[in-house]
Amino acid sequence: MSVETATSPFAPKRLAKLPPVEGVSLASYATGSRYMGRDDLLVAKFAAGTSVAGVFTTSKMPSAAVDLSRAHLQSGKAGALVVNAGIANAFTGKAGARAAMQTARAAAKAFDCPLEQVFVASTGVIGEDLDAKPLIAGLHAVAPEMPATGGDYIGAARAIGTTDTFVKVATRTVTFGKHKVVLNAIVKGSGMIAPDMATLLAFVFTDAAIPAGVLQKLLSESNDVSLNAITVDSDTSTSDTCLLFASGCKKLDGPALRSVQDKRLKAFRTGLRDIMQDIAQQTASDGEGVSKLMTIDVSGAEDDAAARRIGLAIGNSPLVKTAVAGQDANWGRIVMAVGKSGEWVERDRLAIDIGGHKVARAGRAVAHYKEAPVARHMRGKQIHISVNVGAKAGKGRGKARVWASDLTHGYISINADYRS
C-alpha cells in the first residue's frame, strides 16, 4: 500500500476474546511474499471428521483458489485450510491452478489428510502469478507445532487482511444438546465488496457435530441475510469465499440431524445468523474510506429477495452514498435508487423514513416536512433508512435489511493508488 489509510471510525475500541474451538487449530506465518513485516499466511488444521460448508463468489472469473475449494467442497469434509494474503491467484491460468494444487498437496501431506479435504483461499492482487514455495515453506514451519486445539484467532484475522483497517472477529457460545458449543468467526474485506457475495474471506469455526448437508443449508440461509446483504462498492471479487467448519467434537444425542428445522438446532441456527450478521456489519463498517454506515430496511416488496435487491440499489447508489457522506438529507436520491432497482415498486405508495422520521408517504414528501431532525440524524455515524415500496398494490410482504458504507474522498484516495 502506497497510501495512508485512515482507520475506520467503526474500529472497535477493544477486540472480542475468542475461546478455543475444540478440534480446530490455527497458526499464522510471515512468508514475505508481498507484505513485509506482517503475517500473510493462515493455516488451520481440523480434527478428523470435521464437516464443512461453503459459499463462493458468483464471479465468472473465479480465482484458482475458488475453483479448487469449490471442487473440494463436494467431499463435505475438511482436514486443513491454507489462506494467503497479497496475491489473489486470480486470472493466472494453468500456473495459478498448479500453485493452488501444490499448496493443497503440501497441506494434505503435512496434516496427513486426503487432498480433497484441503481448502485454500487467496486474496490480493489479481493477475499476478502466485509462487507456492513460500506458502509451502510457511506450512512446513508451522505444522509440526500445531496442537489439536488452539491458536490465536485475532492473529489469524490479521494475517488474512489486505486493505482492512481493523481486525474483524466475532464469537458466540450457544446451547447444542447438552453441550455449549463455540462459534468463532474471522473475516477480511474492505473493498471489492458487493453481495453474491461480498468480496471477502470469512471463516467460521465450531465444535458442534453437524453433517455437511445440514451445515450447508445453515450457512446458505444465514449468508443471505448477512454477507449477501452488505455492499461497499458494488464490485464483486474473483475470490469471495466463506467456509464454515464444524469439527464435530460436541455431539447431539438422538437421531442423526437431517434438517435445519430440527429443534435441537434452534440455538445454533440463531447463533450462526447472529455471528454472520456481526461479521457482515463489521465488514461494511470497514468499507474503504467509510465515514458512515447505512442500515437500510426495505418492506412492502414483492418478496424478500426483491426487497434485498432494492436495499442494495439504495446502498450501491453513488449519489445516495455521497449524500450520506455529505450529511445531506437528500432523500430524492433514495427515490431515484428505488426507481432504478427494476423491482416491483409503486411510486404513489412509496414511503420513506430516515432516522425514524417520516419523510415521504404515498409518493410525495409528507405535509409540513421538517428537515432539521433528519439533518441531525445525518450528522451521526449510523444512518438508518427505511422504505416501504408498496408493491402488489400495497400488499407486498417482502422485507430485507441491508448494510452499506458511504462514498468518501477516502475511497477515492485508497483506490486511485492501491493496486488490489
Added chain:
Amino acid sequence: MSVETATSPFAPKRLAKLPPVEGVSLASYATGSRYMGRDDLLVAKFAAGTSVAGVFTTSKMPSAAVDLSRAHLQSGKAGALVVNAGIANAFTGKAGARAAMQTARAAAKAFDCPLEQVFVASTGVIGEDLDAKPLIAGLHAVAPEMPATGGDYIGAARAIGTTDTFVKVATRTVTFGKHKVVLNAIVKGSGMIAPDMATLLAFVFTDAAIPAGVLQKLLSESNDVSLNAITVDSDTSTSDTCLLFASGCKKLDGPALRSVQDKRLKAFRTGLRDIMQDIAQQTASDGEGVSKLMTIDVSGAEDDAAARRIGLAIGNSPLVKTAVAGQDANWGRIVMAVGKSGEWVERDRLAIDIGGHKVARAGRAVAHYKEAPVARHMRGKQIHISVNVGAKAGKGRGKARVWASDLTHGYISINADYRS
C-alpha cells in the same frame, strides 16, 4: 450549487455553430424559480405537422413531466416543448401532475396547438413541488416574439443545464432526397447518468419529413448505441427524456416512408447515429468530476446487448473508475468487472488490450507483459479498453462500444454538497 465545480477537461475550446432548422423556433428565459442570473426555461415551437419520437427513463419513479410526455407521444405530433431546469417535478404526487398539465395547457394555448402535442421536461431536485406560474409567465413573455424558424441553440442548451460544466450541442447536415436537411441536438447531463437511458435531457431537431412511426424506430436504434451506451455513475434518473422532432419542411419524393431500411433514409440514419453518439460522448465527457474518458470496446459476447452490459459493468465499476482516475494500469479490476457482469464470458479465453497494447490473452497476462507503454497510455485523457470475452466457446460475435467517465475526488466534492 454550493460547491465550486471545475470545468471538465473535455470542454470544447469553441462551440459548434448551429444553423436554423426550418419549422423549429427556440427561446429561453430566466424564470428565477431556482437559479438566479441565468436562463432556466426553454420553449420550442414547431411547424404544424411536426413528427416526434421519444425515449424515456426506465425508472419506476418517473417524474410528472415524463408521465405527461410519454402519454403525449402517442399522438406522434408535436406543437411545442417546454423545459425547465432546477426542479425535476419528480416524486411530487398529484401536485406535480397538475403543475405539468398547467404548463402544457398554457403552451397549447400560447401556440394554438392541441394539448396532446405539447411536451414537457424537467430536471433538477427531486421531491420539491414545481410552481407552474413562473414557467407560464416565461412562456407568455417569449411566445409572442418567436418566429416560425430560428432561435439560439447554444442559449437553449445553456438554459436546460444543471451541474453541466460546458454547453453540449452538435449539428449535422445530411442529404435527404433532393434536399440537405439539418440535424441539431442539444443535451444536458452530468450526474445521475446511467444508461436506460442516461440521466439527461436530449432534444434533436430536424427539418426532414419523416412519419412518427419510422422516426421512433430511427431514434430507438441510434439511442441503443449512444445515450444507452454511456455511464457516469450507474444512477438512473427519474427524468431522462430524449425527444426527436422532425418539422417536415423538407419532403422526400416518391412513396411514403414506411421502414428505416428505406434507402432514401440512409444518410439521415447515419447522420442521426452520428449526432447521437456525439452528444452521448459529450455527456460522458462532462460526467461529474471527470478527469478521463473511457472508451470501452467489447467483442466476443453472446450478442450485442450482452456486450453492452459487459461494457457498462466495466464502465460502472468504482474500482475500474478509480484505477483510471489514478492512472493505474490495474487491469485485474477489468477482469473483476467482466466477471461480475453476469453475462456469458469465458475466463480462459478472455483477452484484454489497453491503449492498443496487449495485456491479457487466454485467461492470463501475456508473456513478458510490459507495463510501461500501458502506464503511458493511462496518463492520457482518453483511455481505451478493449476486451474479447470469448463467449460461446470463442464463437460469440456480439459487440458494443461504451463510454464512461472516471471516478475522482471531484465527483465526491460535487455530490456530497450539491442537492440534485
